[in-house]
Amino acid sequence: xxxxxxxxxxxxxxxxxxxxxxxxxxxxxxxxxxxxxxxxxxxxxxxxxxxxxxxxxxxxxxxxxxxxxxxxxxxxxxxxxxxxxxxxxxxxxxxxxx
Numbered sequence: 001x002x003x004x005x006x007x008x009x010x011x012x013x014x015x016x017x018x019x020x021x022x023x024x025x026x027x028x029x030x031x032x033x034x035x036x037x038x039x040x041x042x043x044x045x046x047x048x049x050x051x052x053x054x055x056x057x058x059x060x061x062x063x064x065x066x067x068x069x070x071x072x073x074x075x076x077x078x079x080x081x082x083x084x085x086x087x088x089x090x091x092x093x094x095x096x097x098x
Contacts, residue, residue, distance in 0.1 A: 027070055031077050034068075035084075037061060042088050051096035058089055 038061060045054050062085050070078050 027074050028077060030068055030070060031074070031081050034061060034065060034081060038081075038084060038088060042091070045088075045092055045095060049095070051092045055089065055092050055096070058085060058092065061085060062089075 038058075041054055041057055041061070045051060048054070062082070065078070065082050065085060068078055068081075
């Protein structure tokens with residue numbers, strides 16, 4: 001019995017160090033994968049004067065971001081993404097009016 005407990009403990013101890021960072025990575029990846037699309041959209045905005053299609057893509061991205069579900073402790077990163085979407089939206093709207 002003690003041998004089995006020792007083996008279980010020997011296996012669980014290293015796992016207890018690996019699981020929390022892996023969990024954090026999985027949760028953050030739900031948010032951070034949208035940043036690539038946001039950056040690509042912003043880069044395309046520099047090469048065009050017609051911002052209407054880009055604004056529609058940005059609105060779609062924002063709708064997706066609204067549906068991302070994360071634990072309460074990770075909402076700061078979700079709100080940062082949504083704030084960055086708003087910054088790009090303002091930039092596109094300024095470009096479209098000039």
